[in-house]
Amino acid sequence: MKEKKIDNFTIFIFDEVYDPADDSLLLADNLAVNPGDLVIEVGSGCGIISILAAAKGGKRVVAIDVSPPAARNTLYNVRVNGMEGVIDVLVADLLNAIKPEEMFDVVLFNPPYLPVEEDGILEASWSGGKTGREVIERFIENVRNYIKFDGRCQIVLSSLMKPQTVIRKLKKIGFKAELVAEKRFFFEKICVVTFHRSASSCPPDQGGDRLHPLTPL
Numbered sequence: 001m002k003e004k005k006i007d008n009f010t011i012f013i014f015d016e017v018y019d020p021a022d023d024s025l026l027l028a029d030n031l032a033v034n035p036g037d038l039v040i041e042v043g044s045g046c047g048i049i050s051i052l053a054a055a056k057g058g059k060r061v062v063a064i065d066v067s068p069p070a071a072r073n074t075l076y077n078v079r080v081n082g083m084e085g086v087i088d089v090l091v092a093d094l095l096n097a098i099k100p101e102e103m104f105d106v107v108l109f110n111p112p113y114l115p116v117e118e119d120g121i122l123e124a125s126w127s128g129g130k131t132g133r134e135v136i137e138r139f140i141e142n143v144r145n146y147i148k149f150d151g152r153c154q155i156v157l158s159s160l161m162k163p164q165t166v167i168r169k170l171k172k173i174g175f176k177a178e179l180v181a182e183k184r185f186f187f188e189k190i191c192v193v194t195f196h197r198s199a200s201s202c203p204p205d206q207g208g209d210r211l212h213p214l215t216p217l
């Protein structure tokens with residue numbers, strides 16, 4: 001087990017759990033969580049993002065991971081950092097465990113996005129299937145059902161998984177995309193995009209997109 005200090009929180013990372021990396025920190029530094037928000041984090045890993053969401057004033061945070069060791073790790077760090085009253089932890093596939101009538105202000109996801117097909121509990125942290133989009137595309141199918149009309153969804157995307165395809169799909173179901181942060185490496189660019197759901201959101205291709213001009217990924 002490793003130990004890290006992130007933003008004044010002591011975070012332990014179990015052996016079979018994703019060690020927070022540049023993607024985690026880019027999301028951590030740009031969390032669109034406001035005091036009083038109801039938050040879901042999908043793919044909580046060691047729990048750092050959920051803990052920071054709670055520290056930003058999230059009223060209730062539901063941390064979900066499909067990996068039992070990751071869920072146990074999240075719960076461990078929630079307890080170490082005294083956040084039991086705010087953060088609930090679930091083992092589940094994406095949003096399948098959430099009741100359809102539950103609506104949230106923010107849904108966060110740093111998904112597995114590498115275009116590789118690797119099996120294993122830890123590998124599920126980065127393995128996004130052949131396209132890199134297999135997990136995120138399943139997530140997109142019903143995420144809108146869980147987001148309030150003025151709510152949002154924040155996702156980490158990578159140049160390795162054709163992020164424009166993901167952006168297009170979310171726009172098609174009425175979200176407006178806002179690029180909030182990006183980081184470039186010699187082999188990859190990663191970014192955090194906030195997708196705003198709005199009661200007045202235009203159908204796709206009829207304007208209202210704050211991502212223009214879209215930086216090519």
Ligand SMILES: C[S@@+](CC[C@H](N)C(=O)[O-])C[C@H]1O[C@@H](n2cnc3c(N)ncnc32)[C@H](O)[C@@H]1O
Nearest residue numbers: 018020024043044045065066067093094110125
């Ligand atoms: C890149 S890691 C991110 C971990 C943590 N949120 C962070 O930023 O450091 C992706 C996480 O998503 C989880 N995951 C993968 N597929 C999932 C699914 N279908 N449902 C829920 N969680 C999933 C993995 O187990 C892993 O913990």
